[in-house]
Amino acid sequence: MEAIIFNEVSKVFDNGEIGVEKLSFRINRGEFVFIIGRSGAGKSTLLKLISQQIHATSGTIWVNGKDIAELTRKELPYFHRQIGIMQPEFGLLDDRSLFDNVELAMKATEQSGKKARRRVTQILNIMGIGKRAKFYPREVSMGEAARAMLARAMAINPSILLADEPTANLDSDAAWDIMCLLEELNRLGVTVIVASHNQELVSIMRKRVMTLALGKLVADEKHAVYNVMAADVIEERRVLNERSRKI
Numbered sequence: 001m002e003a004i005i006f007n008e009v010s011k012v013f014d015n016g017e018i019g020v021e022k023l024s025f026r027i028n029r030g031e032f033v034f035i036i037g038r039s040g041a042g043k044s045t046l047l048k049l050i051s052q053q054i055h056a057t058s059g060t061i062w063v064n065g066k067d068i069a070e071l072t073r074k075e076l077p078y079f080h081r082q083i084g085i086m087q088p089e090f091g092l093l094d095d096r097s098l099f100d101n102v103e104l105a106m107k108a109t110e111q112s113g114k115k116a117r118r119r120v121t122q123i124l125n126i127m128g129i130g131k132r133a134k135f136y137p138r139e140v141s142m143g144e145a146a147r148a149m150l151a152r153a154m155a156i157n158p159s160i161l162l163a164d165e166p167t168a169n170l171d172s173d174a175a176w177d178i179m180c181l182l183e184e185l186n187r188l189g190v191t192v193i194v195a196s197h198n199q200e201l202v203s204i205m206r207k208r209v210m211t212l213a214l215g216k217l218v219a220d221e222k223h224a225v226y227n228v229m230a231a232d233v234i235e236e237r238r239v240l241n242e243r244s245r246k247i
C-alpha cells in the first residue's frame, strides 16, 4: 500500500511563485526516497504539502490512504502523529535541554506523562545521545544537535519521516551518521523521505531519487546516483529558455 500519493498537485503561493506544478507520484510504505534538485526546485514545498504545513492549490494528496484535504479537525492530531518532521525552520529551543526539547514535541501531539518520558529516553538512546539528555543545544556538537532533531521527529513514533536537508552544516562524518540512522529507521519500517543537496551521500546510498526542476518532477529513478549534469539542470535550462522566448 502507498504511504503517499500525489495526483496532479500544484502549489502557487500568494505572490504568484510556483512551488510545485502538476506533481504526480506514489511512494510505497517502507520506501526510502531522496528528493533532489537545485535551490528553489520545490523540495521543501513538496515536504510541507505532505505534512499539511501548506495546502495545495490544486490536485489531491493521499497520506496513508486518506485524502488529506478531507481530514476532519478530530482526525488531525492522529494525522500529525503519523508524520515526523525534521526541517531547518524547526530548530531546537536554546533554553531547554535535549530531553525537554523532545518531550515538548510529544506534548504537542497530546502525549505526556511517564510513558511519554520513557519514550523520550528510549529515542535519545536509539539516536546515540542518551548521555547528552540533560545538555542544552549550545553544549552539544552540530552532529548531536542533528540527532536530537531526529529524535524529536521520531519520538511520536511516526510511520513517515520527512527530513529537509538533515545533513546541512554537518561535517562529512556527522552527515554520514545521520544517513545511517535514517537508513536504520527505514529498515525498522519507517517510510523515509529526504530532501538533500548532498550529492555524495545521495550517490552512496543508492536509493530511489526523485528529481525536481522548477517545481516539476523531471526524473524518478530507483537506486540512483546523483549526477550534477542530470535531468534537473537540463530541464531547468529548457524551461527558462522557453519562458524567455515568451517574454
Ligand SMILES: Nc1ncnc2c1ncn2[C@@H]1O[C@H](COP(=O)(O)OP(=O)(O)OP(=O)(O)O)[C@@H](O)[C@H]1O
Pocket (backbone or CB within 6 Å): 013, 014, 015, 017, 018, 019, 020, 037, 038, 039, 040, 041, 042, 043, 044, 045, 046
Ligand atoms: N512561502 C512562500 N512564499 C512564496 N514563495 C515561496 C514560498 N516558499 C517557497 N516559495 C517559492 O517556491 C519555489 C520552491 O521553493 P522551495 O523552498 O520548495 O525550494 P527548494 O527546492 O526547497 O529550495 P532550497 O534547496 O533552496 O531549500 C521557489 O521559487 C520559492 O521562492
